[in-house]
Amino acid sequence: MSSNTLTAAEASGPHKPAAGFEGDRHDNTVGGAVRGYVNKLRAGDLGALPAILGIVVLGILFTVLRPDTFLTPLNLSNLLVQSTPIIVLAMGLVFVLLLGEIDLSAGVVSGVCSAVLAQLLVQVGVAWPIAVLAAIATGAVIGVFTGSLVGMVGIPSFVVTLALFLGFQGVTLRIIGQGGTVPVREPVIRALANENVPVTIGWILAVVVAVSYAAFELWRWRSQQSRGLAHQPLVLVVARIVLIAAVVFGVTALLSVDRALAAAIDLAGIPYAVPLVVVLLLVLTFVLSRTTFGRHIYAVGGNAEAARRAGINVTRIRVLAFVISSSLAAISGILATSRLSSVTPDAGAGNTLLYAVGAAVIGGTSLFGGRGKARDAVLGGLVIAIIANGLGLLGVAAYLNFVITGGVLLLAASVDALARRRAATARR
Amino acid sequence: MSAPDQRTTTPTLERPTLSLRGVNKSFGAVQVLHDVHLDVYPGTVTALVGDNGAGKSTLIKSIAGIHPIDSGTVEFEGEPVQLNGPRDAARLGIEVVYQDLALADNLDVVQNMFLGRERKRGILLDEASMEEAARDTLAKLSVRTLKSVRQLVSSLSGGQRQTVAIAKAVLWESKLVILDEPTAALGVAQTRQVLDLVRRLADTGHAVVFITHNMVDVFEVADRVAALYLGRVAADVPISEVDRTQVIELITSGRSGELGLAPDALED
Numbered sequence: 001m002s003s004n005t006l007t008a009a010e011a012s013g014p015h016k017p018a019a020g021f022e023g024d025r026h027d028n029t030v031g032g033a034v035r036g037y038v039n040k041l042r043a044g045d046l047g048a049l050p051a052i053l054g055i056v057v058l059g060i061l062f063t064v065l066r067p068d069t070f071l072t073p074l075n076l077s078n079l080l081v082q083s084t085p086i087i088v089l090a091m092g093l094v095f096v097l098l099l100g101e102i103d104l105s106a107g108v109v110s111g112v113c114s115a116v117l118a119q120l121l122v123q124v125g126v127a128w129p130i131a132v133l134a135a136i137a138t139g140a141v142i143g144v145f146t147g148s149l150v151g152m153v154g155i156p157s158f159v160v161t162l163a164l165f166l167g168f169q170g171v172t173l174r175i176i177g178q179g180g181t182v183p184v185r186e187p188v189i190r191a192l193a194n195e196n197v198p199v200t201i202g203w204i205l206a207v208v209v210a211v212s213y214a215a216f217e218l219w220r221w222r223s224q225q226s227r228g229l230a231h232q233p234l235v236l237v238v239a240r241i242v243l244i245a246a247v248v249f250g251v252t253a254l255l256s257v258d259r260a261l262a263a264a265i266d267l268a269g270i271p272y273a274v275p276l277v278v279v280l281l282l283v284l285t286f287v288l289s290r291t292t293f294g295r296h297i298y299a300v301g302g303n304a305e306a307a308r309r310a311g312i313n314v315t316r317i318r319v320l321a322f323v324i325s326s327s328l329a330a331i332s333g334i335l336a337t338s339r340l341s342s343v344t345p346d347a348g349a350g351n352t353l354l355y356a357v358g359a360a361v362i363g364g365t366s367l368f369g370g371r372g373k374a375r376d377a378v379l380g381g382l383v384i385a386i387i388a389n390g391l392g393l394l395g396v397a398a399y400l401n402f403v404i405t406g407g408v409l410l411l412a413a414s415v416d417a418l419a420r421r422r423a424a425t426a427r428r
Numbered sequence: 429m430s431a432p433d434q435r436t437t438t439p440t441l442e443r444p445t446l447s448l449r450g451v452n453k454s455f456g457a458v459q460v461l462h463d464v465h466l467d468v469y470p471g472t473v474t475a476l477v478g479d480n481g482a483g484k485s486t487l488i489k490s491i492a493g494i495h496p497i498d499s500g501t502v503e504f505e506g507e508p509v510q511l512n513g514p515r516d517a518a519r520l521g522i523e524v525v526y527q528d529l530a531l532a533d534n535l536d537v538v539q540n541m542f543l544g545r546e547r548k549r550g551i552l553l554d555e556a557s558m559e560e561a562a563r564d565t566l567a568k569l570s571v572r573t574l575k576s577v578r579q580l581v582s583s584l585s586g587g588q589r590q591t592v593a594i595a596k597a598v599l600w601e602s603k604l605v606i607l608d609e610p611t612a613a614l615g616v617a618q619t620r621q622v623l624d625l626v627r628r629l630a631d632t633g634h635a636v637v638f639i640t641h642n643m644v645d646v647f648e649v650a651d652r653v654a655a656l657y658l659g660r661v662a663a664d665v666p667i668s669e670v671d672r673t674q675v676i677e678l679i680t681s682g683r684s685g686e687l688g689l690a691p692d693a694l695e696d
Binding site for chain 2: 230298299307309310311370371
């Protein structure tokens with residue numbers, strides 16, 4: 001294999017005689033890219049593969065087991081809406097996990113923030129934008145507190161957030177009041193998970209997303225290629241564009257079907273929560289991959305000492321990661337509030353956090369830090385939502401639901417740990 | 429010692445890049461550096477040798493600004509300077525490649541080389557220009573062993589990692605590069621690569637300080653040798669004026685014939 005690649009490089013790159021880097025040239029072939037990917041898998045970096053396999057396998061499994069109910073537009077739209085609070089919470093956790101830290105309090109922080117939102121809307125009667133901003137600000141302030149305890153005081157994040165996990169449940173209880181459930185009827189908040197983007201606008205959004213993605217990818221490929229930088233083969237870029245476009249249009253088409261059970265009602269379109277998640281995905285992906293801050297998050301997670309010596313303010317990065325985690329937890333809480341149209345005293349407790357951590361890890365984010373992407377939260381969150389939704393359709397006893405979800409998280413964590421070991425031994 | 433004559437330049441006529449005069453450093457009651465005099469010249473590899481505990485690490489950390497000196501003067505290119513922090517050293521063009529290399533395994537070669545000093549366009553990282561600059565620097569150092577500058581550092585061999593760490597130091601228009609035992613954990617072929625790289629660093633005009641315990645490496649690549657003995661500079665001489673036995677004597681006893689510390693210098 002290596003002799004092939006060598007001759008290919010010699011044949012294709014006579015214009016740069018002295019330099020090495022033959023890989024930067026021969027990777028331009030599909031064969032080279034495929035080999036590179038296989039090597040990556042063998043070195044233990046599975047990327048999105050487990051999550052995509054999970055979505056496909058679980059999808060087929062539940063379709064076979066519940067052919068009448070699982071693969072219907074109504075159920076799939078429910079599934080997507082169910083997944084959004086998990087995904088957003090997991091997106092925040094990705095930032096913390098990238099540093100090799102953990103935020104066990106993210107779930108209950110989402111509960112505190114939704115309690116703040118609900119009481120501001122219901123008791124104080126403020127307009128929804130103010131309530132939303134207050135909820136997110138609450139999350140950010142909590143993040144500063146948590147991040148300072150971890151980054152400045154130096155308490156392990158596991159202990160800090162375990163303590164806060166307990167403490168914040170008390171705070172939610174205090175805000176909501178004993179035994180009470182605060183119903184949220186504010187139309188805009190309710191609409192997030194319960195109303196749909198008009199079908200035409202949904203299609204326009206889908207086209208805009210697909211076309212901008214294609215344009216961006218092609219432009220990047222073009223500029224990398226013309227400047228002689230490392231780049232993927234065009235075929236792969238196009239294949240990825242086609243795949244993304246297919247998913248975007250497929251989901252849009254599915255959600256544009258009238259899925260109302262009663263003929264008199266018109267129920268079609270993408271739930272508002274879905275484009276919100278897409279926007280968050282784009283923004284966070286941008287932050288992680290195109291900004292200095294994102295680069296420094298990876299650096300601190302990969303080698304904190306190296307980052308410190310490179311002049312990176314490691315404490316600041318740690319605090320900011322917790323601020324992002326808690327702020328996204330607040331948004332997750334708002335989505336959950338919208339879905340339930342109410343806030344309960346135990347909001348965000350129970351399995352909320354477990355689901356989100358599971359989502360991030362299944363999606364490919366490492367618990368050991370340094371590896372992860374915003375999209376991991378989306379893919380893993382879908383896997384978790386499919387499990388929860390499918391088990392619900394099967395009418396599985398509640399205890400089994402807990403056992404199975406816990407088992408899936410353990411499985412994902414095992415894959416992560418084994419991948420890490422493989423990566424360590426793969427080094428020559 | 430195959431061709432020592434070519435390396436025996438007349439550095440005394442040149443202005444040293446770095447010049448230490450009477451440098452002292454203590455940690456509490458323990459005086460680690462005593463009255464250190466050291467000159468480091470551009471285009472020259474100075475091997476810094478000494479036994480464990482002789483003060484090599486403290487000396488380079490003082491030069492790097494991590495352990496500011498207690499007394500004495502430091503001149504950089506003829507100007508007296510204060511080195512009170514790593515940033516002071518970096519601003520002057522002093523780069524240290526520590527033994528642990530300080531690379532992030534999960535980032536690629538380009539990302540590591542620019543870590544902490546990323547090039548930006550607006551708020552965006554300027555990946556294209558960083559990749560080009562990284563490739564240029566590696567090519568200038570005639571590094572041919574890397575398959576891709578977009579390879580993750582975790583996939584590199586020990587010698588390649590050392591290469592990346594050195595290239596990272598060179599990227600910053602550094603004038604003085606200090607290498608802390610760069611060949612310590614390497615095999616024969618990789619040691620060869622790194623020594624070649626050290627030589628090229630000097631040939632491209634850098635002043636290089638090269639810490640090592642390996643006498644073969646010293647005579648292979650160094651132009652000058654500075655031996656530390658119990659925190660004092662026992663000798664700072666052109667490599668052509670000493671042989672291996674003398675260097676070992678300087679390391680182990682601080683003296684070798686005419687060279688080295690006066691017997692009474694160690695009394696205090």
